[in-house]
Amino acid sequence: MANAATDGKRPLNSNLSTIYGRVPTVGADKMKVTFCTDMDKSVIVYNFEKRGWTQVGPEDDWNFYWAVTQSCRTIFSVETGYRMGDNQTINHFPNHYELTRKDLLVKNIKRYRKDLEREGSPLAERGDGPGKYLHLDFIPVTFVLPADYNMFVEEYRKSPQSTWIMKPCGKSQGAGIFLINKLSKLKKWSREARNPFNPNLTKESYVISRYQSLIQLQYRINTISILHYRYIDNPLLIGGKKFDLRLYVLITSFRPLKAYLFKLGFCRFCTVKYDTSIQELDNMYVHLTNVSVQKHGDEYNSLHGGKLSVQNLRLYLESTRGKAVTEKLFANISWCIVHSLKAVAPVMANDRHCFECYGYDIIIDNKLKPWLIEVNASPSLTSTTVNDRILKYKLIDNIVSVVLPPDGVPDVRWNKCPSPEAMGNFELLLDEELAAQEERENATGKCRGSSSKWK
Template sequence: MWADIMKVTYCTDMDKSVIVHNFEKRGWMQVGPEDDWNFYWAVIQSCRSIFSVEAGYRMNDNQIINHFPNHYELTRKDLLVKNIKRYRKDLEREGSPIAERMDGPGKYLYLDFIPITFVLPADYNMFVEEYRKSPQSTWIMKPCGKSQGTGIFLINKLSKLRKWSKEARNPLNPNLSKESYVISRYVENPLLIGGKKFDLRLYVLITSFRPLKAYLFKLGFCRFCTVKYDTSVQELDNMYVHLTNVSVQKHGDEYNSLHGGKLSVQNLRLYLESTRGKCVTEKLFANITWCIIHSLKAVATVMANDRHCFECYGYDIIIDNKLKPWLIEVNASPSLTSTTVNDRILKYKLIDSIISLVLPPDGIPDVRWNKCPTQDAMANFDLLLDEELAAQDDRDNCNGKPKGLTSKWK
C-alpha cells in the first residue's frame, strides 16, 4: 500500500557495507544529505551540523536520524560521571531507597556501578585526597573526548600525574593542554578467563528518552586482551595487558585474526554457569541490566528527546572477580568495522534489527508513531525498559512483574 507508493530514501556518510547492504535489501534508494531523505545514518559531526542553530534545518515527519542532538551527555566520559553523580544526589533528596549509602562518604549500596572518578584538571585536589587514602592503588587516565584507546595510560604514583600535569601545561603541547581527562580507580581484580582480562561490549538501542524506551541486543560479545593479565609495575605501560579495545589489540603479536579475541555473551554465560553456578550468573546479568538502565535514567532528564532520533550505544562493562559489573564507558558510534566473519554477521544483524525496530509496521519513517514495536520487529533485541508500557501496566493494576520491564536478563 503506502510503502509501495512511497520510495524510502536513505543517506549515509559512513562507508560501511553492513549499513548500505541493509538499506539496499529493503529496496531503498540512496540520496545525498542535501536531497530529500527519510533515513539518515550519520556520523556524529553530521548530526551536530544538522541540529545546530546556525543550520536552521527542520526535519519533517517522515525523517529519522541515528543520533540524539546531545548524545554526549551519556558518551563523553566526564559528562557521564557528572550526570550519574547528579542522579544519585537527586534520588537522595527524594528519599529514594535506591540511593541508600554504604559506610563511608560517596559509597552507594545500589548505585555503585562506576569506578571512583574525577575530572582533571578541575578535580585535582579531590583526586589527591582520595589517592592518599590508598596510595598503593592504580588509576587509569583517559582523555574525555577520544575513543578506541587513544591517549590512555595508567599511574600508580602521584609523581607520574604531576609529570603529566607539567607536560600538559607546556605551550609546546597545545593539543594536550586543551584536553580534559578523567582519572578513575583502575579495576585491579578483573575476572580472568585463560589468565586474560576481558570486557563486555553490549549494544543498547534507545528510541526515546522521555518516556525511556531501551532495548538490549542479544548478540553482545567479550573482547579479550592478547597478553595475560599482570599487575606488576613492569607491565603498567603494556596496553596489550590492560586495554581490551580491538583497535589496540589487533596490533599485538599474539592477536588471532580468526576469532579476533572475541567470545559471545552466550558462551560467557555458559562458562560462568559451569564454573560459578547458575544463580550467581543470573544475578550478574541482572546487575548488568540494572547498571545500564540507571545510567540511562541518569541522563534522561537532560537529553534532548527529539522524536526524529534513535541511537545505538556501545556499552563497555568490566566484570571483577567477585562478579560485580562496572560500567567503564558508553560509545556514541560503536565500531561497525568487521574484524572476522562472525563479527561481520553480528554487525549486519545489529543494523538489520535496529532498522526493523525503529520503523513503524508499514516500514515508512513516521515520528507520529508511538514507538511500540511488535515482538517480530524486535528481532534480535530484548526489551530492557519501556516506561510507557510500565505506566500502563501500573494503571491496569497488573499483578507480577510489569510488562514494560525485561525478564530475559533478570
C-alpha cells in the same frame, strides 16, 4: 509523559498532505525510502540496499540518515537551521554526549543519585564509607581532570600504590588512554603536554579512575579490609585472561524511556596475558581491551579477534559458578544500564526524529559485580572477523526494524512500540510508557508488569 503524538495510534493511511518538510510524496502505500550515510561501511549500505532503499547525499531528501556524530551535530546546530520532517530519522540524539563523555556521565550519575536521595528513594541507600552507595555504585571511583585535581590528589595519597587509568573525555575506541602509577608521572605528563592542570587554561579534560592490579589487591587483603573499596581491582579472569563486555543498547526515546538490549554482545579479551607486575605498566596492551588498541599488538588473531560470545560467557559462568549468581550478574548489568540511562534522561533533548545505539563497555569483577566503564555513541562497525561481520549485520538490521514503524517508513507519529517479531535479537530493557500503561491496567496490583523489571 504528556506527549500527544504517542497517545494517538497512527492512522492506517496517514494523510500525506500533513507531512511537513522536503520529503517527496510518492504514493501513499509505497513510499520510496531514501537513506544517507557518511560512514563508508559496507555493513550499513548493504543492509539498507537490501531493504530496497536508495542512497542519496546529505543535501538531498533523505528518510534515514546514519551519521557520524559530527554531521549529526551540524544538522542540529542552530546555525544550520535544518528542520527535519515527520518522515526523517537519524541515529543520534542532539546531545548524545551526556552519556558518552566520561566527565558528563560521571556528573549525571552523581546528580541522579542526589536527586533520588532527596526523594528518599530506597535506591539511593548509602553504603559503608563516605560517598558510597549500596545500589547505585556501578562506576569505578572516577575524577574529572583538571576540575577534580585536588580531590584526586587527596584520594591518591590515601593509597599511593594504586594504578590509575587516564582517559581523554570525548574520545573513544581506546584513543589517548594511558596508565599512571606515580603522581610525579602525572605531573611530568601534564608539563610535557603543555597542558597544566589549570581549569582555566585547558580545553581538553580527562577522567582518571583507579585501576588496580592483582598484586595490589592481595596487598590490600593483607593490610586492610577491602570490602569498602569496591573498585575493579579484581577483574574476573577467564582462562587467566582479562576481558570486558561490549553490549549494544538501543534507545528510541528518553522521555518516556524506551531501551532495548542486543542479546548478541561479546567479550573482548586481552591477547596478551594479564600481568601484575608494575614493570609491565608500559605494556599498555595488557590492560586495555578495546580491539582498536589491541589490533596494534602483535598477537592479534584475525580468526576470532579476541572475541567470545556472551552466550558462551554465560555457559562458562553457569557451569563453573552456578545459575543463580550468573542470572544475578546479568540482571545487574541490565540494572546498571537502565540507571545510567535514567541518569541522563532529564537532560537529554528528546527529539522524536532520533534514536541511538550505544556501545556499553562493562567490566565484571571476580565477585561477579558489573562495572560500567564507558559508553560509546558510535560503536565501531568495522568487522574484524567473519562472526563479527554477521553480528554487526544483524545489529544494523535489527536496529532498523525496531526504530521504524511496521510499514518501514520513518514516521515520528508512530508510538514506537515494535512488535515482538520486529525486535529480532533485541530484548526490551524498559519501556516506561508501556510500564505505566500496564500499571494502570493492573491497578488492582495482581500481577507485575512484564514490560520491565527495572522501574
